[in-house]
Amino acid sequence: xxxxxxxxxxxxxxxxxxxxxxxxxxxxxxxxxxxxxxxxxxxxxxxxxxxxxxxxxxxxxxxxxxxxxxxxxxxxxxxxxxxxxxxxxxxxxxxxxxxxxxxxxxxxxxxxxxxxxxxxxxxxxxxxxxxxxxxxxxxxxxxxxxxxxxxxxxxxxxxxxxxxxxxxxxxxxxxxxxxxxxxxxxxxxxxxxxxxxxxxxxx
Amino acid sequence: xxxxxxxxxxxxxxxxxxxxxxxxxxxxxxxxxxxxxxxxxxxxxxxxxxxxxxxxxxxxxxxxxxxxxxxxxxxxxxxxxxxxxxxxxxxxxxxxxxxxxxxxxxxxxxxxxxxxxxxxxxxxxxxxxxxxxxxxxxxxxxxxxxxxxxxxxxxxxxxxxxxxxxxxxxxxxxxxxxxxxxxxxxxxxxxxxxxxxxxxxxx
Numbered sequence: 488x489x490x491x492x493x494x495x496x497x498x499x500x501x502x503x504x505x506x507x508x509x510x511x512x513x514x515x516x517x518x519x520x521x522x523x524x525x526x527x528x529x530x531x532x533x534x535x536x537x538x539x540x541x542x543x544x545x546x547x548x549x550x551x552x553x554x555x556x557x558x559x560x561x562x563x564x565x566x567x568x569x570x571x572x573x574x575x576x577x578x579x580x581x582x583x584x585x586x587x588x589x590x591x592x593x594x595x596x597x598x599x600x601x602x603x604x605x606x607x608x609x610x611x612x613x614x615x616x617x618x619x620x621x622x623x624x625x626x627x628x629x630x631x632x633x634x635x636x637x638x639x640x641x642x643x644x645x646x647x648x649x650x651x652x653x654x655x656x657x658x659x660x661x662x663x664x665x666x667x668x669x670x671x672x673x674x675x676x677x678x679x680x681x682x683x684x685x686x687x688x689x690x
Numbered sequence: 691x692x693x694x695x696x697x698x699x700x701x702x703x704x705x706x707x708x709x710x711x712x713x714x715x716x717x718x719x720x721x722x723x724x725x726x727x728x729x730x731x732x733x734x735x736x737x738x739x740x741x742x743x744x745x746x747x748x749x750x751x752x753x754x755x756x757x758x759x760x761x762x763x764x765x766x767x768x769x770x771x772x773x774x775x776x777x778x779x780x781x782x783x784x785x786x787x788x789x790x791x792x793x794x795x796x797x798x799x800x801x802x803x804x805x806x807x808x809x810x811x812x813x814x815x816x817x818x819x820x821x822x823x824x825x826x827x828x829x830x831x832x833x834x835x836x837x838x839x840x841x842x843x844x845x846x847x848x849x850x851x852x853x854x855x856x857x858x859x860x861x862x863x864x865x866x867x868x869x870x871x872x873x874x875x876x877x878x879x880x881x882x883x884x885x886x887x888x889x890x891x892x893x
Contacts, residue, residue, distance in 0.1 A: 499836070499858060499875065500850040501704025515857050623842075633702070637858040637875060639826075639850045647703040647842045654718050655702060655840040657869035666860035668873065672702065672840060 491601070491610045492630040493619050494529065495646060499635065502643025503616060508541060515638045519665035529632075530565045534611040535604070540575040542614030551586035570608070574618055598625050619646040623653065630658070630673050637666040694804070694813045695833040696822050697732065698849060702838065705846025706819060711744060718841045722868035732835075733768045737814040738807070743778040745817030754789035773811070777821055801828050822849040826856065833861070833876050840869040 495503045496513065504510055516522075538546060549555050550566040563586075570589045573581060574596060581590045593600075596618070604610065612618055612628075622628050647653075655672040662668050698706045699716065707713055719725075741749060752758050753769040766789075773792045776784060777799060784793045796803075799821070807813065815821055815831075825831050850856075858875040865871050 497704075499704070499834075499873075500848050501700075501702070512855065631702075635873070637860050637878075639853060639856040639858060641850055641853040641855060645703055647844055650842060650844040652715065652844060653842040655842060655869070657840050657865070657871065660863070660865040660871050662860070662863040666858070668860065668863050668871065670702075670838070670871065675840070 489605050489607070489609050490629040491605055491612070491622065491627055492534075492632060493612045493622075493628055493646070494632045494634075495612075495614065495619075496634040496636050497646075498638050498640040498643065500639050500641070500643075501645055501647075502640045503614060503646045504644045505640060506642050506644065508545070508644065510545075512636065512638050512640060516636055516667065517665035519663050519667070522663040522665055522667055525661075525663075525669075526634075527561055530562055532609065532611075533569070534609040535570040535572060536566075537572045537574070537610055537612045537615065537618060539615035539618040540573065540578060543571075543573040543575070545614070547587060551584060556586070572610075574615075596621050596625070598627065601627055616644050616646040616648065620648055620650050623647065623650045626674065628674065630671060631655070633670045633672070635668045635670060692808050692810070692812050693832040694808055694815070694825065694830055695737075695835060696815045696825075696831055696849070697835045697837075698815075698817065698822075699837040699839050700849075701841050701843040701846065703842050703844070703846075704848055704850075705843050706817060706849045707847045708843060709845050709847065711748070711847065713748075715839065715841050715843060719839055719870065720868040722866050722870070725866040725868055725870055728864075728866075728872075729837075730764055733765055735812065735814075736772070737812040738773040738775060739769075740775045740777070740813055740815045740818065740821060742818035742821040743776065743781060746774075746776040746778070748817070750790060754787060759789070775813075777818075799824050799828070801830065804830055819847050819849040819851065823851055823853050826850065826853045829877065831877065833874060834858070836873045836875070838871045838873060 497503050498512065546566060550563050556563040567586050568588055572591045572593055574593050576594055578592055581592045583590055612622065654675040656675045657670065658673055659671040660668060700706050749769060753766050759766040770789050771791055775794045775796055777796050779797055781795055784795045786793055815825065857878040859878045860873065861876055862874040863871060
């Protein structure tokens with residue numbers, strides 16, 4: 488079965504970006520071969536990438552540039568060529584370019600439509616706090632991969648802002664030499680749902 | 691050398707308490723013998739405990755009661771008899787009782803005074819967001835022990851609210867069967883200070 492995942496870096500105090508969307512604190516991530524290999528492996532999967540408007544604009548302004556392609560060709564290749572969905576009420580259209588392809592614009596988050604998409608492909612949300620919040624409250628997310636960066640921001644944007652209290656299950660915790668801990672959680676409720684589904688199918 | 695530590699439970703989204711100080715989400719912590727043994731061992735040390743006003747009142751309303759003494763005698767013994775410091779501008783005096791002893795009230799956080807105290811004893815801050823914030827900004831904390839509980843709150847109190855951006859070093863990460871991950875961090879600057887001190891002493 489296909490999955491919907493979140494993959495985000497967060498600070499010790501739980502922010503995925505500074506108060507104005509800053510990700511300059513990524514500079515505190517020390518070089519670590521094992522960590523780099525791991526994140527590259529993750530990104531090589533042919534997942535459909537999902538963004539909100541803000542994260543989309545940030546990605547678009549960086550990854551198709553010669554700088555990005557030179558400094559991280561593998562990741563640039565993934566970001567530029569993967570199937571991408573951007574959710575935005577404001578955007579009228581999305582522009583493709585020679586280095587920036589396969590973009591689909593959706594104006595609304597429709598649970599049924601997303602579940603239908605999930606039948607065919609694995610989906611990964613990057614950044615995009617408001618999308619994570621809405622997907623979480625709709626019970627759409629199967630897996631949260633949170634890369635805890637050893638830095639305290641003091642203020643910032645939470646990807647769980649105002650979501651309803653959610654009990655999670657730790658699936659995996661992996662520590663890297665550079666002090667990063669990668670937590671993988673899934674909603675604890677999905678177990679209940681599975682049990683419930685099991686019960687129902689036995690009736 | 692003695693140490694000043696923080697020991698706090700936090701949610702996945704980084705809160706040590708709900709928006710009104712709630713800790714009812716602790717109920718999501720599944721029973722885990724190894725985790726209980728670990729936290730009990732930690733608490734058996736003869737550290738001086740430090741609280742802000744709010745956390746102090748909460749502790750005082752619970753630990754000296756017959757209920758608390760019956761349900762967790764070891765922890766109640768530690769909480770009720772350990773040396774305790776409460777920082778509060780409002781409180782005029784602190785009241786001791788047969789089950790609630792060794793309390794000292796301080797009105798201000800004085801860096802020199804605290805460092806002098808640290809010469810003699812290990813200090814642990816529990817809860818007390820505003821105290822953690824002030825101690826952090828004064829560079830007073832040697833170790834942060836953060837018990838990450840597998841629950842998302844959506845909103846709450848951060849113990850790092852408005853502290854200046856601080857790079858940390860992961861000292862240890864320990865995963866328990868109940869999905870709790872205990873992160874131990876120290877400020878990365880303390881390494882620099884050590885180097886600096888080393889340099890200075892060689893001149």
